[in-house]
Amino acid sequence: MNLAKFPRVHLAHLPTPLEPMPRLSALLDGPEIWIKRDDCTGLSTGGNKTRKLEFLMAEAQAQGADIVLTLGATQSNHARQTAAAAAKLGMDCHILLEDRTGYTHENYRYNGNVLLDVLHGASIEHRGPDQDMHAEMEAVAETMRAQGRRPYTIPGGGSNATGALGYVNCALEMMGQFAESGLEVDHIVHATGSSGTQAGLVTGLCAMNAGIPLLGIGVRAPKETQEGNVFALAQKTAEKLGCPGVVGRADVVANCDYVGPGYGFADQATLEAIDIFARTDAILLDPVYSAKGAAGLIDLIRKGHFKKGERVVFLHTGGAIGLTAYTHEFDVAARV
Numbered sequence: 001m002n003l004a005k006f007p008r009v010h011l012a013h014l015p016t017p018l019e020p021m022p023r024l025s026a027l028l029d030g031p032e033i034w035i036k037r038d039d040c041t042g043l044s045t046g047g048n049k050t051r052k053l054e055f056l057m058a059e060a061q062a063q064g065a066d067i068v069l070t071l072g073a074t075q076s077n078h079a080r081q082t083a084a085a086a087a088k089l090g091m092d093c094h095i096l097l098e099d100r101t102g103y104t105h106e107n108y109r110y111n112g113n114v115l116l117d118v119l120h121g122a123s124i125e126h127r128g129p130d131q132d133m134h135a136e137m138e139a140v141a142e143t144m145r146a147q148g149r150r151p152y153t154i155p156g157g158g159s160n161a162t163g164a165l166g167y168v169n170c171a172l173e174m175m176g177q178f179a180e181s182g183l184e185v186d187h188i189v190h191a192t193g194s195s196g197t198q199a200g201l202v203t204g205l206c207a208m209n210a211g212i213p214l215l216g217i218g219v220r221a222p223k224e225t226q227e228g229n230v231f232a233l234a235q236k237t238a239e240k241l242g243c244p245g246v247v248g249r250a251d252v253v254a255n256c257d258y259v260g261p262g263y264g265f266a267d268q269a270t271l272e273a274i275d276i277f278a279r280t281d282a283i284l285l286d287p288v289y290s291a292k293g294a295a296g297l298i299d300l301i302r303k304g305h306f307k308k309g310e311r312v313v314f315l316h317t318g319g320a321i322g323l324t325a326y327t328h329e330f331d332v333a334a335r336v
Ligand SMILES: *Cc1c(COP(=O)(O)O)cnc(C)c1O
Pocket: 047, 048, 049, 077, 078, 157, 159, 191, 192, 193, 194, 195, 196, 197, 198, 286, 289, 290, 317, 318, 319, 320
């Protein structure tokens, strides 16, 4: 495995911190909980997509692209980080936003990630739910090519084998931090959506023979679909890295019991996780991804799946800027 052979641009503040969560650990009275702060990657309020974009944007530059196209849900953290990366590298950015929730709240439509998309100078067009967004994006790219532009298309969440290299890199970084601090980690837990994060991590961990189980907490798809998507992308990533077959099907584990009412909708457990993380170790989560991951972590500790004496690392994938789009979930007016 040699990551250095892939073109990469510097976008993220790395390494991100690895910190203990003493107050949360005490509250739950289970395993020792640590947090890997990929919410602190630094680009336009941070998040996990920045690691993927280091490899994706380098490929866009190598191909001579003058505009990057990508897609996501209205409050896409990936779209926001892509818009920021494009601005930083002097490229144009065009985003297709899919209305997956039907929310009409002003904050959902114009605040949070959407505000930042606009500030970074991205152009935006909208699509309704249940469309083939990748086909829509390819059609837009084709029109641009006919007009003499050189578009580079990035799939949803930046999740292809190139983007997943960013999380192979994160696996390397974490293993280095664990060794440095003498931390023996029993589990790594994180929110999984478009699969690139988990696919990259599992590929990196397997290639290093790390022996640390990785658990993705799903935010959208059912377990079988999610695990299938992650495994397929992990296989491609391993091939790209020159270690085909290094990931076994059994290494890919997702728990999709915390999706709640669906993608982009918070339930009681999601909101409780936001509350608990903010009040204990002052960590801000987002209602779409990281809080569902945290809700899974909390519930699995309460059920005894993660036990006293173990050490669990929660990978914080970012997204807290999305809180400003979800003010309708928090009864702020009644509490001030
Ligand atoms: C995109 C995203 C995820 C999920 O990562 P994938 O690579 O899409 O599986 C998790 N958390 C946040 C905050 C995200 O924006």
